[in-house]
Amino acid sequence: MSFRLFDLNDPQRHAVTTTEGPLLILAGAGTGKTRVITFRIGYMLSQGIEAASILAVTFTNKAANEMRERLMAMLGKEKAGKVTMSTFHALCMRILRQDIEKLGYKKNFTIYDEGDQTGLLKKIITRTVAIGEKMEPNVAKSLISKAKNNGWNAPQEEKTLIGAIFARYQADLKQLNAVDFDDLLLLTVKLLAEHADVRQRWQKRFRYVMVDEFQDTNRLQLELVGYLAKRDDGTPPNVAVVGDDDQSIYGWRGAEVSNILEFETHFPNPTVVKLEQNYRSTNSILNTANTLIKNNPRRRPKQLWSGKGDGDKVRLVMAPNDHEEADFIAGEIAKRKAEGNLRYEDFAVLFRMNAQARSLEQAFQEKGVPYRIIGGKSFFDSREVKDVLSYFACTLNADNDAALLRIINTPPRGISEATVQKALELSIKEKCSLFQALQKEELHQGITPRAVTAIHEFMTQLDAWETKLNEPLVNQPEVLRKIIDESGYYDDLRRSCKNGDEALKRESNIRDLVGGFERYLEKSDGGLSGFLDAMALRQDKDDDDKEKGTGVTLITLHASKGLEFPHCYLVGLEEGVLPHDRSKLEGTLDEERRLLYVGITRAQQTLTMTYCYSRFRYGGSIPCTPSSFIKELDPDLIERIDLKKLMNTPVADTAVKSRFAAMRAALETGGGR
DNA sequence: CCCGCTGTGATTTTT
DNA sequence: TCACAGCGGG
Numbered sequence: 077m078s079f080r081l082f083d084l085n086d087p088q089r090h091a092v093t094t095t096e097g098p099l100l101i102l103a104g105a106g107t108g109k110t111r112v113i114t115f116r117i118g119y120m121l122s123q124g125i126e127a128a129s130i131l132a133v134t135f136t137n138k139a140a141n142e143m144r145e146r147l148m149a150m151l152g153k154e155k156a157g158k159v160t161m162s163t164f165h166a167l168c169m170r171i172l173r174q175d176i177e178k179l180g181y182k183k184n185f186t187i188y189d190e191g192d193q194t195g196l197l198k199k200i201i202t203r204t205v206a207i208g209e210k211m212e213p214n215v216a217k218s219l220i221s222k223a224k225n226n227g228w229n230a231p232q233e234e235k236t237l238i239g240a241i242f243a244r245y246q247a248d249l250k251q252l253n254a255v256d257f258d259d260l261l262l263l264t265v266k267l268l269a270e271h272a273d274v275r276q277r278w279q280k281r282f283r284y285v286m287v288d289e290f291q292d293t294n295r296l297q298l299e300l301v302g303y304l305a306k307r308d309d310g311t312p313p314n315v316a317v318v319g320d321d322d323q324s325i326y327g328w329r330g331a332e333v334s335n336i337l338e339f340e341t342h343f344p345n346p347t348v349v350k351l352e353q354n355y356r357s358t359n360s361i362l363n364t365a366n367t368l369i370k371n372n373p374r375r376r377p378k379q380l381w382s383g384k385g386d387g388d389k390v391r392l393v394m395a396p397n398d399h400e401e402a403d404f405i406a407g408e409i410a411k412r413k414a415e416g417n418l419r420y421e422d423f424a425v426l427f428r429m430n431a432q433a434r435s436l437e438q439a440f441q442e443k444g445v446p447y448r449i450i451g452g453k454s455f456f457d458s459r460e461v462k463d464v465l466s467y468f469a470c471t472l473n474a475d476n477d478a479a480l481l482r483i484i485n486t487p488p489r490g491i492s493e494a495t496v497q498k499a500l501e502l503s504i505k506e507k508c509s510l511f512q513a514l515q516k517e518e519l520h521q522g523i524t525p526r527a528v529t530a531i532h533e534f535m536t537q538l539d540a541w542e543t544k545l546n547e548p549l550v551n552q553p554e555v556l557r558k559i560i561d562e563s564g565y566y567d568d569l570r571r572s573c574k575n576g577d578e579a580l581k582r583e584s585n586i587r588d589l590v591g592g593f594e595r596y597l598e599k600s601d602g603g604l605s606g607f608l609d610a611m612a613l614r615q616d617k618d619d620d621d622k623e624k625g626t627g628v629t630l631i632t633l634h635a636s637k638g639l640e641f642p643h644c645y646l647v648g649l650e651e652g653v654l655p656h657d658r659s660k661l662e663g664t665l666d667e668e669r670r671l672l673y674v675g676i677t678r679a680q681q682t683l684t685m686t687y688c689y690s691r692f693r694y695g696g697s698i699p700c701t702p703s704s705f706i707k708e709l710d711p712d713l714i715e716r717i718d719l720k721k722l723m724n725t726p727v728a729d730t731a732v733k734s735r736f737a738a739m740r741a742a743l744e745t746g747g748g749r
Numbered sequence: 750c751c752c753g754c755t756g757t758g759a760t761t762t763t764t
Numbered sequence: 765t766c767a768c769a770g771c772g773g774g
Contacts (some may be wrong), residue, residue: 135763165764189764276750292763328761428755431762451762488750656760671761684774694759745759 079118079150079314084111091316091349092116095123095284098346100339105365105677106640113286114146116316116621117159121151127158127676131282131304134163135289137615139638143288145388160282164297165257166613168264175274179263181253184473184605186248187612188256191462192478193217196252199500200244209237216241224258225294225330227265243604251507261296267301278304283314290319290339294330298342305343313747315343321376323371323674325634327667332595333395337374353477354677356640358387360713361683365676366709372666382676389715390676392706393686396720397697398432398648401686402439404719405645407427409628410445412643418643420446424629428654432647434629435692446627450633456614462583464579464589465558465611471541471559471602475509487568495523511535537562552604553594554613560586592616633675644679646672649687650700672705 081089088108091101092115102207103109113132121127126448134140141160147156162170169187175555188196197213197220197349205211230247234240249255255263268275285305287293293301305313317339324333340346354362362380369375397399409423425436433449455461463486469479481500485491503513513519515535520528545552560566573579596607597614600621609615629641633654648654655668676683687706690697 136764139763163764187764190762260764289763324763326763329763431759440764615764632761634763653760658760667761692765 077293080589081115081119084108084115085353087349087351087353088112088115091351091506092119093118094316094347094349095125096314097312098314098339098343100336100343100346100348101316101318101351102336102349102376102378103320103351104354104378105320105323105674106354106382107351108353108355109288109351110143110146111286112351113318114150116286117147118150121155125284126588127155128160129281129283130286131160131162131167132285132286133301134161137163137166137293137613139163139288140166163613164300165260165292166615167611168300169613171264171267171278172260175267175271176263178271178274179267181250181255181263182252186252186254186469186473186476186478187260187609188254188259188478189456189612191457192254193479195478196248197241197245200241200248201503202239204244205237211237212240213419215243218243221258221634222330224262224293225296227262227296227299245579248504249270251504252509253475254478258296261294261300262680265296265299265303268300272308272455275303276308279307279658281495285313285315287315287317288319290317291321291324291333291336292319292326292331293335295335298332298335300536302342313343320378320525321374322378322670323637325637325667325671325674327664328662334376337376344516349377352378352380354382356680357382357677358384358681360389361676362385363677364390364683364709364713365673367713368669368676368705369673369710371708374666385726388682390709390713391682391684392649392709392714392716393684394716394718394720395686395688396690398691399436399439400719401647401688402435405436405647405684405686406439406443406445409643409645410443417622418642420627421629422642423516423645423646424631424636424639424643424678425632425645426678427647427695428633428656428671429648430632431693432653434587436630440628440630446625448627448628449628450627450631454614455588456611457583458582458585461586461589463565464586465608467559467563467565468556468604469608470538471545471556472608473509474538474542477503477510480510483563484534487564489534489564491534495527495531498522511538532618544587552597553590554591557590560590633671636678637674637735640678641681643682644675644684646675646683646685647687649685649706650691652700653691654703655705669708672703706733707737 081092084092088111091099091112101112103112114215117130117132120130134143144156144161147159147161150156172185173183176185194213194217197216201211201213201216216238219238223242229480230243230245231239234243248261282304287300301315305315307313319336321333321336324331324336327333335342359382362382366379379501393404395404405425410422412418413423421597427433427436430451437447437449441608463483466479469476470483474480481496484496499510499513499519502516502519503510506516507514514531544550545555552718569582570579573582593604593607595742596602596610600606602609608621613620631639652671655665659665659668685700688700690699
């Protein structure tokens with residue numbers, strides 16, 4: 077085993093060697109959290125704890141994969157492979173696949189993604205609202221999600237409109253044998269709560285539970301951890317959670333900071349370890365972060381420090397408007413890269429809203445600085461990927477209504493919206509799947525003979541595909557390729573694309589998808605259904621990242637959590653942007669402060685924050701005032717630079733010149749437009 | 750089925 | 765202002 081405890085600092089070692097009972101590891105930004113988790117697992121194994129009895133839960137597949145890789149590097153494949161490392165959702169899926177029948181669903185349930193959810197809700201709303209009532213599908217979706225995250229079941233009595241929609245939505249899902257993302261958690265908690273045998277089986281399986289990013293857990297996730305870690309016999313739970321209350325930025329998605337703030341009430345008498353030595357940033361950066369976050373009332377006091385020295389002061393740059401701000405940054409990065417022998421990848425620009433990326437992108441393009449935007453729409457959200465996945469899902473199981481609905485007339489095959497609507501109504505009345513309804517004589521009475529023929533043809537086709545796919549020893553990816561081809565989907569795709577490039581891109585996405593299935597088959601035995609599950613849980617996203625290419629990173633503050641960059645620019649520090657206007661309405665100013673805190677602590681060597689006197693928003697140029705957070709920063713740590721003044725002053729006269737020779741770049745190339 | 754008109758709303762998005 | 769969704773006309 078290749079890990080050495082003396083490579084750790086004292087608190088880290090304390091966390092690693094505390095294996096029994098509840099453990100709260102308060103891991104500030106950049107304090108070696110992942111290292112502690114992997115070392116801790118290594119230490120547990122060295123103490124004779126069974127690898128198979130260890131569960132580590134994360135939020136993202138990325139985090140789970142990262143941990144798995146680190147653990148493999150440390151312990152080798154065999155041992156590391158036996159430790160369960162999983163996202164909350166993947167874990168729930170695994171639990172539900174075994175015992176969901178106890179809750180009245182069938183084992184082969186499908187997962188509804190957000191698109192499927194919205195689609196279903198749209199239909200429910202149209203048949204539920206009375207005259208004069210209205211409800212946005214997305215509003216309903218978020219209300220239902222909130223309710224589920226609070227552990228609420230659909231109401232028995234339909235007293236309110238949303239209650240009625242919730243009740244019908246849940247009933248429809250069950251009838252469709254589908255679960256949404258929230259259900260994965262909700263139903264698992266329900267299963268463990270109501271079925272002692274199932275609960276005890278999992279408790280026996282996992283004797284040691286570890287949770288990463290605990291500050292982001294919602295109520296259901298906390299309950300789930302409780303059910304898994306607590307013992308029915310009352311022995312103290314071996315639950316170790318790692319997190320940082322100061323980095324809780326997903327409250328709006330249901331995360332409860334109180335889970336970590338009041339850890340002691342959920343898991344009594346824990347060992348509490350604080351990791352405060354930061355290995356990422358200079359002290360100028362850390363002290364800026366420290367003074368800011370001290371203004372948050374509800375938090376566990378922490379003081380980050382590092383052995384890296386003070387480094388450059390944090391800069392605060394004032395620009396006339398967002399275009400000048402962007403020009404300045406693009407110009408300066410070009411210059412600093414050249415003069416400092418740096419790579420574009422060493423720089424990142426962080427912002428509050430995606431809309432801010434626009435002016436940045438423009439400036440980067442003008443100056444020929446390569447960049448990559450992290451986030452945006454995912455591979456999985458593209459139309460063709462969803463369509464093709466639906467083809468696969470239908471071939472596997474034609475009773476998957478969401479999938480069938482997606483492809484039933486794509487490409488157009490003469491099954492009109494009206495026909496589908498009738499079939500849908502029948503399926504609700506008869507409590508059967510859409511596929512079954514389509515075959516009923518009762519439906520055929522009410523539609524044109526042409527439609528009946530079209531339906532019949534499509535059903536025959538689906539049937540043939542299914543047979544082909546299930547032939548023994550068949551090359552399934554090859555069959556699927558044929559299916560897409562035979563369906564005429566490619567032709568439809570080409571026709572519906574504005575230009576050849578778009579069509580090519582979409583076709584390549586489809587090839588990637590089938591290629592992904594091939595790779596999946598090589599390393600897993602889940603078959604097509606396992607692959608579809610993995611897709612639903614976004615488990616194959618890693619090469620998505622590689623695709624992002626090289627260049628300066630443009631990223632939202634939310635998406636930047638967990639990342640680090642040598643040189644960071646934090647833009648738009650204006651009242652209304654950060655903190656965002658809506659946070660005041662919603663009373664979530666603390667979370668906005670944490671968001672800025674997360675941004676500041678991404679920087680390793682230098683940090684530049686910027687704000688504008690005016691910004692283009694809602695069509696017009698609107699005047700801005702500096703963010704109220706700026707007042708909270710220690711002025712001694714900050715160097716203020718006014719772009720306008722700087723541009724009117726001879727460069728040689730400014731003190732800035734010596735330290736930031738790169739500034740000249742901005743003046744020379746970024747003189748505004 | 751496709752196009753263009755009009756109205757609306759405009760944070761963040763781990764699964 | 766601009767993006768995009770929903771709807772009605774060709």
